[in-house]
Amino acid sequence: MFKPSAIFIDLDHTSLDARVNNKSVFSEKNRKAIIEINKEIPVVISTGRGLTSATKEIIDSVNLNSYVLWNGAKVVVDNEEVFLKEIPQEIALEIFDEIAKFKSVMVLNSDFKNQSYFAWKSLRFVLKLLRFDSLKKYDEFDRESTIFKFIVFDLRKEKLFKIRKHLEEKFGNFVTITESGNKNNILEISAKGVSKASGNKIFCEHKNIDVTRAIHLGDAMNDASCVGVLGKTIAFANASDAFKKVADEVLPYTYENAGLARFLEQFKK
Known part of the structure; x- marks a missing residue:
């Protein structure tokens, strides 16, 4: 080489x-x-x-x-x-709300310890096994936050595909969406061009x-x-x-x- x-x-x-x-x-x-x-x-x-x-x-x-x-x-x-x-704040807030409709796990700015969000805290024990240290409910999200990156998890890959398609159609001009994980079972969202x-x-x-x-x-x-x-x-x-x-x-x-x-x-x- x-x-x-x-x-x-x-x-x-x-x-x-x-x-x-x-x-x-x-x-x-x-x-x-x-x-x-x-x-x-x-x-x-x-x-x-x-x-x-x-x-x-x-x-x-x-x-x-x-x-x-x-x-x-x-x-x-x-x-x-x-x-x-960062992702433009207005767009980031809309993205958060759209993902919440799918009831999937979100991690903001790759901060698993402080910024992991989900719909039901009753699943906290299961999700802690998957690395989520401190799970919060969606309504605990600080809407003044600056967001550089979303991570989106869901155990159902077909659901992640739907989420990606929906977000690309709605926000494709503002963000870059890619897959990660060894099974491409994670979505990552950053500002356009990043x-x-x-x-x-x-x-x-x-x-x-x-x-x-x-x-x-x-x-x-x-x-x-x-x-x-x-x-x-x-x-x-x-x-x-x-x-x-x-x-x-x-x-x-x-x-x-x-x-x-x-x-x-x-x-x-």
């Missing part, structure tokens, strides 16, 4: 291959590989996550000061926020880096926006089937057991 101008890495199911205190973290092999490669080639986290304390700990553990969050809605370069784009590809490109522009020689590693369809924009978009073997079909390359191994370090090995001097 060509020597990339930058390496963008997703977090969950791509590079976070270990667990400590019930939190996803880099294995020591991945952590050391990122730090070493970053000395020669910029390594940038590009994730759907927001900057929670847990995500900040992950970033700090590898000494990185540039990252792309909320699928491109927030871009930080050399510890400076260079891009931030994607991991756009966020990665903004980083490259600020660093005067050729984006067509950059690479992106991921596992889901929210990584697919990078295809045709970056030089190469790469999927691990555990990636969703839909993403593997469009990725430029599919690795023969999964992200587990330091799969990222294994991939980065080729770029060591």
